[in-house]
Amino acid sequence: MSEPFESLARAFPEVRLSADAADRVAYARDLWPRHHLAVRAGNVAQHRPAGIVWPTSTEEVARIVRWAHDTETPVVPFGAGSGVCAGVLPHERIVVIDLKRLSRWRSLDTEGRTLDVEAGHMGMPLEENLNRRGLTLGHFPSSILCSTVGGWIAARSAGQCSGKYGKIEDMVLALECVTGTGEVVHLHHRTSGPNLIPLVIGSEGTLAVVTCATLRLHPNPTVRAFAGFSFPSTEHGWDAMRAMFQAGLRPAISRLYDPFDAMLARRGSVEKDRADSAAAPGLGATALRSLLRRPGTINELLEGAFGSKVLGGSLLVLIFEGFDDGPSRDMEQAKAILSRMRGTYAGEGPARQWLQHRYSASYRQAPVFAAGLFSDTMEVAAPWSKLRGLYDGVRRALGEHVFVMAHLSHAYPDGCCIYFSFAGTAAKGDGIAGLEGWDARCELTYDRAWKAAMAAAVDAGGTLAHHHGVGRSKAPRMADELGTGGVSTVRALMRAFDPKGILNPGNLLPRTSSKPTLNDAHPRTVRA
Numbered sequence: 001m002s003e004p005f006e007s008l009a010r011a012f013p014e015v016r017l018s019a020d021a022a023d024r025v026a027y028a029r030d031l032w033p034r035h036h037l038a039v040r041a042g043n044v045a046q047h048r049p050a051g052i053v054w055p056t057s058t059e060e061v062a063r064i065v066r067w068a069h070d071t072e073t074p075v076v077p078f079g080a081g082s083g084v085c086a087g088v089l090p091h092e093r094i095v096v097i098d099l100k101r102l103s104r105w106r107s108l109d110t111e112g113r114t115l116d117v118e119a120g121h122m123g124m125p126l127e128e129n130l131n132r133r134g135l136t137l138g139h140f141p142s143s144i145l146c147s148t149v150g151g152w153i154a155a156r157s158a159g160q161c162s163g164k165y166g167k168i169e170d171m172v173l174a175l176e177c178v179t180g181t182g183e184v185v186h187l188h189h190r191t192s193g194p195n196l197i198p199l200v201i202g203s204e205g206t207l208a209v210v211t212c213a214t215l216r217l218h219p220n221p222t223v224r225a226f227a228g229f230s231f232p233s234t235e236h237g238w239d240a241m242r243a244m245f246q247a248g249l250r251p252a253i254s255r256l257y258d259p260f261d262a263m264l265a266r267r268g269s270v271e272k273d274r275a276d277s278a279a280a281p282g283l284g285a286t287a288l289r290s291l292l293r294r295p296g297t298i299n300e301l302l303e304g305a306f307g308s309k310v311l312g313g314s315l316l317v318l319i320f321e322g323f324d325d326g327p328s329r330d331m332e333q334a335k336a337i338l339s340r341m342r343g344t345y346a347g348e349g350p351a352r353q354w355l356q357h358r359y360s361a362s363y364r365q366a367p368v369f370a371a372g373l374f375s376d377t378m379e380v381a382a383p384w385s386k387l388r389g390l391y392d393g394v395r396r397a398l399g400e401h402v403f404v405m406a407h408l409s410h411a412y413p414d415g416c417c418i419y420f421s422f423a424g425t426a427a428k429g430d431g432i433a434g435l436e437g438w439d440a441r442c443e444l445t446y447d448r449a450w451k452a453a454m455a456a457a458v459d460a461g462g463t464l465a466h467h468h469g470v471g472r473s474k475a476p477r478m479a480d481e482l483g484t485g486g487v488s489t490v491r492a493l494m495r496a497f498d499p500k501g502i503l504n505p506g507n508l509l510p511r512t513s514s515k516p517t518l519n520d521a522h523p524r525t526v527r528a
C-alpha cells in the first residue's frame with residue numbers, strides 16, 4: 001500500500017477502501033477504445049491508482065476530499081467507468097472515489113415531479129423504479145445499463161430521447177457537490193442572478209464531486225407512433241429533420257442513418273452480428289483486415305452514387321411518444337413534412353425494430369477487437385448552417401485512415417449532432433515491423449484518425465464532442481474550441497473550485513498554459 005493511501009486508511013477506518021491488486025486493475029481505466037488496444041497487447045493495467053474508496057454519504061465524500069486537499073493527493077470521481085474518452089486515467093498517486101455506494105433516493109416530489117437522487121445511482125434501476133410510479137426521467141443513453149447519474153452530469157450526457165426531453169443539462173434542477181477544498185455546496189436554479197448549475201454540468205470531475213441531483217421528471221408515456229422514411233441522400237434526410245424540428249415537432253426518437261448504416265439497420269444487423277460474434281475470428285477477420293488497410297477506396301465507393309442507389313439511400317427512424325392521440329397526430333404532421341422533402345414512407349418496421357434493439361447496438365466492440373481491428377465513435381455537433389461542412393470535413397479526415405459510417409441521432413431546432421462510427425486496422429508502411437507490432441500500428445492509425453478528425457471538426461466550426469465528454473482524449477484540442485478567453489475562464493473556475501488542483505488533474509483542460517501535444521496526452525501504450 002502506498003504511503004498516501006495508508007494515511008487515508010488510517011484517517012478513515014470506518015470507510016470501505018481497497019488497495020488490492022485486483023481492485024487497482026479494475027479501476028485502471030474507463031472504456032476509452034485506445035485502452036482496448038493496450039489490453040489486447042497484454043498491457044492490462046498501465047494506469048493503476050493507489051487505491052479506491054467507496055464513501056456512502058456526502059459527509060464522507062467531503063472528509064475524503066478535505067484529506068486529499070490537505071495532503072495534496074489527486075483524486076478521481078468514478079461513476080461506472082463507462083466513459084469513452086479517458087476521463088478516468090489514474091496513476092499510482094491517484095485515489096479513485098467510487099460513488100456507487102451513494103445511491104439513495106432522498107426524496108420524490110410527485111406533485112412537483114422532481115426527484116432528489118444521489119450521484120452513484122445506476123441508470124436502468126433508476127428509470128425502472130420511476131416507471132413503476134408512472135414517471136420517467138426521459139434519459140436513455142445507450143449505456144443506461146452501465147452508467148450513473150453523476151457520470152451523466154459530469155460528462156454532459158445525451159439520451160436516445162433527447163429530441164423530446166433534452167440532454168441531461170435540461171433535467172437538472174439542483175446539485176449538491178463537494179468542491180476541491182472539501183466544502184459541500186448546494187446549487188439551485190435561480191430566477192435572478194447567475195445560475196451556477198451549468199458550471200458543474202460537463203466539468204468531468206475537475207471542479208467538484210457531484211453527490212446528489214434534483215432531476216425533473218415526466219409522466220411515463222403510454223402511446224407511441226412509429227415510422228421509417230427513406231431519403232435519396234443523408235443531406236436530404238437532415239434537411240427534412242431540420243424542417244420537422246423547426247415546425248415545432250419533438251419526436252422522442254429521430255435517427256437518420258447514412259446509406260451503409262441504413263443498410264445494416266434494414267437487414268436487422270443486430271441479430272446477425274450477435275450470431276457472428278459467437279464465432280472465433282477466422283477467414284472473415286483476415287479478409288476484413290486486408291480490406292480495412294485501404295479504407296479510402298471503400299469509403300469513396302460507399303459515399304458516392306453506389307451508396308444512394310445500390311444500398312437504398314438513407315433511413316430515418318422516427319418515434320413519437322405521449323398520450324391518447326397525441327403521437328399519431330404528430331406523426332401525421334411529420335409525414336406531411338417529410339414527404340414534401342423527398343422522404344418515402346417505409347412502414348413502421350424500421351422504427352419498431354430499432355426500439356426492440358435500442359441497447360444492443362453499442363456492445364459490438366469485442367468481436368471487432370478480437371479480429372485484430374479497432375472501432376470507436378466520434379460525436380460532433382454544429383448549427384444547421386455548418387452541418388454540411390462538418391459532415392464532409394470530419395468524414396473525409398477520418399476516411400483517409402479508417403472505414404467510416406455516420407448517423408444523426410440528436411436534433412434540435414438550431415442544430416444537430418453527427419455520430420461517426422469507424423473501424424480500422426494497422427496501416428501499411430509505418431516503420432514498425434512484424435506481427436508483434438500489429439497493435440502498435442493499430443494505435444498509430446487510431447491516433448492519426450482522431451488527430452485528423454478533431455482538426456477537421458474545429459476547422460468546420462463544430463464541437464469536439466456532443467455527449468461523450470472531452471476526457472483526456474480530446475483535451476489537447478479543447479483550447480481551440482474554447483478560444484483564449486474561454487480557456488482562461490475555465491482555468492479561473494478550476495482555481496476557484498479546486499485551488500490545489502487535486503480533482504481529476506489533466507482531464508478536460510490542462511491547468512497549465514503550455515499547450516499539450518497529442519503525444520503528451522496519449523503516450524504510446526502499445527510497444528512494437
Ligand SMILES: Cc1cc2nc3c(=O)[nH]c(=O)nc-3n(C[C@H](O)[C@H](O)[C@H](O)COP(=O)(O)OP(=O)(O)OC[C@H]3O[C@@H](n4cnc5c(N)ncnc54)[C@H](O)[C@@H]3O)c2cc1C
Pocket residue numbers: 030031076077078079080081082083084087088099119120140141142143146147148149150151152153154155156157158159160204205206208209210211362363467468469471504507
Ligand atoms: C456502449 C456505450 C454506449 C454509450 N452511449 C452513450 C449515450 O448514448 N449517451 C451518452 O451521453 N453517453 C454514452 N456513453 C458514454 C458514457 O456512458 C457516458 O459518458 C456516461 O455519462 C458516463 O457515466 P459513468 O457513470 O460511467 O461515468 P464514468 O465513466 O465513471 O466517469 C465519466 C467522467 O465523469 C467523472 N465523474 C463520474 N462521476 C462523477 C461525479 N459523481 N462527480 C463528478 N465527476 C464525476 C469522471 O471523473 C469522468 O471524468 C456510452 C458509453 C458506452 C461504453
